[in-house]
Amino acid sequence: MLSYDELTPPERELWDVFPEGRRVDLRSGVAEDDRVADGGEWGAGRTVRAEVIVALLLGAHSVQPGAVGALALAGARITGRINLAGARIDHPLWIEDCWFEQDVSLFGAETRTVALTRSRVPGLEAGSARIEGRLDLLGSIVEAGPVSAFHRELSALSLTHAHVTGGVNLNKARLLAPEGWALSAGGLVTDGGLFCGGGFVAHGEVRLLGAQLPGGLFMQGAQLERPGPRGVALALDNAVASTLEFSRGFTANGTVRLRGTRVSDNVTFQGAVLNGPPGGDGPALLCALMQAVDFDLTLARQPSQAVDLRGAQVSYLHDNEHSWPQTVELDGFVYGSIKVTVAGERREAVGWPGSVAHRMRWIGRSPGYSPQPYEQLASWYRTAGHDDDARRVLLAKQRHRRRTLRPAARAWGHLLDVTVGYGYRPWLAGIWLLVLTLLGTLTFGAHSPTRVQAGEGPRFQPLVYTLDLLIPIGGLGQRTTWYWTSGTLQWLAYLLIAFGWVLTTAVIAGVTRALQKN
Numbered sequence: 001m002l003s004y005d006e007l008t009p010p011e012r013e014l015w016d017v018f019p020e021g022r023r024v025d026l027r028s029g030v031a032e033d034d035r036v037a038d039g040g041e042w043g044a045g046r047t048v049r050a051e052v053i054v055a056l057l058l059g060a061h062s063v064q065p066g067a068v069g070a071l072a073l074a075g076a077r078i079t080g081r082i083n084l085a086g087a088r089i090d091h092p093l094w095i096e097d098c099w100f101e102q103d104v105s106l107f108g109a110e111t112r113t114v115a116l117t118r119s120r121v122p123g124l125e126a127g128s129a130r131i132e133g134r135l136d137l138l139g140s141i142v143e144a145g146p147v148s149a150f151h152r153e154l155s156a157l158s159l160t161h162a163h164v165t166g167g168v169n170l171n172k173a174r175l176l177a178p179e180g181w182a183l184s185a186g187g188l189v190t191d192g193g194l195f196c197g198g199g200f201v202a203h204g205e206v207r208l209l210g211a212q213l214p215g216g217l218f219m220q221g222a223q224l225e226r227p228g229p230r231g232v233a234l235a236l237d238n239a240v241a242s243t244l245e246f247s248r249g250f251t252a253n254g255t256v257r258l259r260g261t262r263v264s265d266n267v268t269f270q271g272a273v274l275n276g277p278p279g280g281d282g283p284a285l286l287c288a289l290m291q292a293v294d295f296d297l298t299l300a301r302q303p304s305q306a307v308d309l310r311g312a313q314v315s316y317l318h319d320n321e322h323s324w325p326q327t328v329e330l331d332g333f334v335y336g337s338i339k340v341t342v343a344g345e346r347r348e349a350v351g352w353p354g355s356v357a358h359r360m361r362w363i364g365r366s367p368g369y370s371p372q373p374y375e376q377l378a379s380w381y382r383t384a385g386h387d388d389d390a391r392r393v394l395l396a397k398q399r400h401r402r403r404t405l406r407p408a409a410r411a412w413g414h415l416l417d418v419t420v421g422y423g424y425r426p427w428l429a430g431i432w433l434l435v436l437t438l439l440g441t442l443t444f445g446a447h448s449p450t451r452v453q454a455g456e457g458p459r460f461q462p463l464v465y466t467l468d469l470l471i472p473i474g475g476l477g478q479r480t481t482w483y484w485t486s487g488t489l490q491w492l493a494y495l496l497i498a499f500g501w502v503l504t505t506a507v508i509a510g511v512t513r514a515l516q517k518n
Contacts, residue, residue: 002055008044010076011052018056018071018091019063027075027097034075036120036141039099042077050080050102057089070094077101084109085125092133095119107158113166116140127160127184134166134192135159137173144177144204154180156204159188167192167215170200177204178227186210196222197248205254206234213241216265220247226254231277236261244292246272249300253278257286266294267314276305283308284325290314297323298341309333318346324362331370338380350384356392363396369404371397391424398424415502432503433470440466440496447489449482457481469493470500 007015014024026046027034055061056071063069072094081102089111096117103123106114113133116124119140126135137157144154156177159168168190175182182204188194193215196202200222208217217236224233233254236244243265246256250272258267267290276284284303287295288310295314297307299322306327313334320341338349349355363373374397381390395417402413445462458477465478484490 002052002060007052008047008049010045011048014048014052014071014073015056015061018061019067019069021068021070021072021091023072023074023094024076025074034097036097036099036118039077039120040101042099046075047077047079048073050078050082053078053082053093054084057084057091057093058087059090063091073098081105084111087111123156125155125158126162127158129159129162131162131164131166133164134169135164136169138169139172141174141176144180144182154204155184156181157183157185159183159185161187162189164188164190165192166190168194170194170196171198172200174201175204175206178225179204181205181207183207188212191215193218197245199223201225202233205232208234208236208239211236211239211241213239216243216245217241218243218245219250220245221249222246222251224252224254224256226252227278231255231280231282232257244268247296249273251275252284255282255284255286255305258290259286260289261287261291263290263292265292266296267292268294268296270296270298270318271300273300274303274305274307276303281305283329287312288329294318295335299323319349324365326365327367328362328365330363330366330373332372334376335380336383348384350381350386350389356381356389360393360396369400371401374400395421395424432499436470436496436499437463437466440469440492443492444489447484447486449484449489452481452483466496469496470503472497472501472504 070092074096076098078098079101082104085105085107087109092113094115098119100121106126106129108128110130115136117138121142124142142156144156154177156175182202183206186209188211194213194217197218197220203225205226226233231254233252234256236258238260240262244263244267247268247270253275254277274284284305286308288308290312292314294316296318298318298320302322303325308329310329311332315336317335317338339346340349374393378390378393402410441462460482464476468476468478
């Protein structure tokens with residue numbers, strides 16, 4: 001138990017003003033002497049022991065009725081370890097421009113606002129803590145602490161299963177754990193939002209699995225660095241948030257993973273840079289099964305690795321010329337509308353020259369064959385009132401599918417394509433019928449056939465005879481009445497019959513398919 005007589009002058013000052021919540025400022029006022037990076041060299045006049053801070057927060061110096069106690073300290077060198085694990089703390093903690101000798105533990109604690117701003121902290125453990133107020137680490141440098149019983153991974157800041165009723169402010173903070181987790185916050189609940197902008201830097205994985213962020217996640221201008229060929233810079237799997245802001249120069253050197261994340265409003269990467277794992281084969285952006293209303297992928301430059309949108313669902317998709325890398329996983333991706341940004345202007349992605357060709361190249365970046373991306377794109381064109389563009393997409397789908405078939409099926413597919421465009425170009429059948437009709441009429445009209453039975457049947461008419469051969473259903477009475485003694489003309493008649501069956505079958509199959517899909 002500490003006695004007042006054992007306290008040093010700065011500790012006594014802190015002890016005396018604690019009941020009134022006044023701040024003790026030990027800074028010299030000289031910029032060079034107040035640099036936190038050099039805090040380990042500050043002398044006894046600027047040193048406060050961690051046990052004094054712990055004692056005050058746990059009620060060693062009672063607060064008079066009508067007063068609001070708080071521990072407020074600036075410019076101090078804090079020696080020892082602040083261990084408040086499991087404690088109930090009724091006073092806010094305000095620490096500014098301080099240098100901590102050892103890590104801080106708030107594991108399982110119940111506390112008020114905790115602010116460690118512009119300080120250097122060798123690890124902060126706040127897993128399972130409940131903070132009635134906000135957690136503020138504005139401008140602080142938090143380095144990976146030692147492996148503990150609670151975490152087997154190196155972690156700079158741990159908020160695993162913590163609940164912060166206010167916001168978590170990490171603006172301008174630097175979280176350093178190159179070999180582990182810069183931020184370990186799986187299951188975090190923060191009602192007031194998580195702010196990681198204004199120069200926020202994380203060396204190590206930012207881990208927010210299953211986090212609940214009704215106030216949103218804001219990482220404008222953040223820099224995330226995760227070394228290793230399969231490094232994950234940000235893991236936000238199965239999280240629930242109101243909005244996700246990765247914009248204004250947000251840069252990730254590692255995978256950004258939003259698998260199964262549900263966002264009630266917008267997800268934006270406007271002006272972001274997604275480099276993917278350095279030298280690795282992991283995706284730059286993984287949004288499989290993500291759900292969002294507005295998805296803005298107008299990047300500053302093309303991602304270096306793949307973008308995975310399999311099974312994602314968004315109402316509005318925004319893209320630009322930098323949005324898509326060489327590989328884009330689109331199977332199961334559902335969207336209601338697409339808007340494109342060209343020269344800084346955002347407009348509808350339909351109705352302008354080259355729109356369909358551009359979208360077809362987009363789908364072509366998806367490895368392998370899957371019908372869903374084509375059908376989704378065609379559905380969007382139909383909804384926008386561009387039925388001709390929708391048919392072009394569905395025709396491209398059949399041509400892509402044909403490459404996956406066996407030789408015989410590919411041959412039949414080529415025939416359907418040439419004759420009726422798989423039912424999406426039925427006018428081709430009319431052209432073929434016209435060409436064959438002219439061919440037969442001119443050829444047969446230059447020769448005289450032989451009657452099957454002398455004196456019976458209608459007079460020979462080359463046009464009607466040709467049509468009778470091409471139309472397999474019914475009969476016009478010509479081909480049953482006349483035959484050819486010339487082998488060449490007889491084979492021509494057989495070929496016209498065969499083409500008639502092929503064209504009729506192709507038209508029926510193609511139109512039926514088009515009606516079913518459209």
